[in-house]
Amino acid sequence: MADVLKKRSEVKPEDTWRLEDIYETEELWESDFAKVKEMIEELSKYEGKLHEENMLLEMLEKNYAAERVAENLFCYARMRRDEDNANARYQGLVARCGSLMTEFSTKLSYVAPELLAAPEGYLEGLMNKEAFSDYTTFVDGLIRRRPHTLSAEEEKIVAMAGDIAGAPSTVYNMLNDADMRFGEITGEDGEKIKVTHANYIPLVMSRDRDVRKAAFDALYTTYKGYSATIPAIYSANVKKDIFYARTGKYESALVSKLEPDCVPQSVYDNLILAVNEHVASLQKFVGINARLNGIDKMHFYDLYLAPKLGFDINLPFSEAYDMVVDCLKVLGEDYKDVLIRAKNERWIDPYENEGKSSGAYSWGTYDSHPYVLVNYKEDLDHLLTVAHEMGHSLHTWYSNTQPYPKSGYSLFVAEVASTVNEVLVLMELMDRHADDKSAMAYLLYNLLDSFRGTVFRQTMFAEFEKIAHEMGEKGEPLTAQSLNSVYADLNKKYYANLEFDELIAYEWMRIPHFYRSFYVYKYATGFSAAMAIAGMIRKEGAPAVERYKKFLHAGGSLYPIDALKLAGIDMSSPEPVRKALDEFDQLLKKYEEVTKDM
Incomplete structure (x- = not known):
């Protein structure tokens, strides 16, 4: 019989991460939410003034300050929700953060076009100025983007296609995640099992070959049934990539995707x-x-x-973590000290509970220490997940x-x-x-x-x-x-x-x-x-x-x-x-x- 998962409220505090290190109370979260809305609103006043160095510097400082606060808000809300995805309170906080981020990007939509239209040499001149030393990565990205920039009116038209461009991915995800059903197979014990995205890999890891084959056949026979729809969706996605590459004057879609990382x-x-x-x-x-x-x-x-x-x-989490720390001692005392702090100061949320997000991730903000979510089980795979x-x-x-x-x-x-x-x-x-x-x-x-x-x-x-x-x-x-x-x-x-x-x-x-x-x-x-x-x-x-x-x-x-x-x-x-x-x-x-x- 499978273990009954604890409710989040039943998990001992010492077995959870300490998100209070970001916001001690939710009143402080609400205060920052109101604060960042004001900060975002203030950024609008710099429109049309970015060709003046002092105005640009002021805008960048305020922009990144607002971004840091917004990052804290979103990270806290999302990690609270991930503790229990059924918690409506934190679903609401995440939704509010999503709207905030949309508002933020909308208010700043003037920045790149305005700077890309700056007089020749303006951006290059900023690269060697001490006042802009924190922003050289941002400025250099604009300089490299400039040969691929259209006129203001053309850029506006391309931007208007943004919602359409996201359609192939949206439609595919809706079809793949919500609409598709892969049928049932007979499991190892003779029971009927519905094949899903979540259990497909465990099924093809079964030691019963009939189960493996049945899962494989069920999954891909279903995809075969969408032989008109999915290729049409993917074709639209490829055409979207080609459209953006050609309007951006890149030699190919591949080159356009490698360019932001400066990868040949x-x-x-x-x-x-x-x-x-x-x-x-x-x-x-x-x-x-x-x-x-x-x-x-x-x-x-x-x-x-x-x-x-x-x-x-097969080790309990605490022993597995200590083994990871010991195996990584070659990376030095400073690395080891941070790993020990992470365990002692509750940076990690190790155990599965009812409603908790699956899988594992590392997250955090510039103003917080990193956090790690895992759903630990006592085997080598999960020990390596912790190390990862x-x-x-x-x-x-x-x-x-x-x-x-x-x-x-x-x-x-x-x-x-x-x-x-x-x-x-x-x-x-x-x-x-x-x-x-x-x-x-x-x-x-x-x-x-x-x-x-x-x-x-x-x-x-x-x-x-x-x-x-x-x-x-x-x-x-x-x-x-x-x-x-x-x-x-x-x-x-x-x-x-x-x-x-x-x-x-x-x-x-x-x-x-x-x-x-x-x-x-x-x-x-x-x-x-x-x-x-x-x-x-x-x-x-x-x-x-x-x-x-x-x-x-x-x-x-x-x-x-x-x-x-x-x-x-x-x-x-x-x-x-x-x-x-x-x-x-x-x-x-x-x-x-x-x-x-x-």
């Missing part, structure tokens, strides 16, 4: 090229797992089945040493620090269990499977997006037949040793990330960078840690590729990805060796 297309292309060169290693990993699971002919519905290797780490989220938290902690306008780091590097923690913990655990074949096999499987899911799978997705957009740019129709053909061919290339299941051609239809175009490649590059950093830390010790912390401290003061160079990683070169894939090969050899007699 070679980074994207080199990732795909390097991963394609190592698909044989992926296939070897899949083959070893097939043998360990006693499967002669491996199908796509078998990919998530973990071998039974006779080992796990604390990596995000420490990245934010160090980044907040930057001035507020330069503290926020790019999504391109967002997964680096979290993955460094995961890898360091796994590597340290391997050192500790080097003489235990079952433990080594289990730990190696976890790291290799992370590689599979993060580097190989996300790169395959990135390759699909690139091909689909290139087809759209050539005027080729994006239909179920054409898109399924592309996706099927990619799966045949990446998983050449699997029995081909025709339904896998429909898998692209269930990936919501495709409506946030050219985003998923960042998972693969981030993982590759993290592997390289973790390797240097283990090999060099203190010098590599010092470089890594310079990266953590950089926040948003540098573009992501330049920030990673502080850690000794040059993502403009194909080397980090190639080295990560070479490391995959070395780990795979160890995995093959320790499992050969199992």
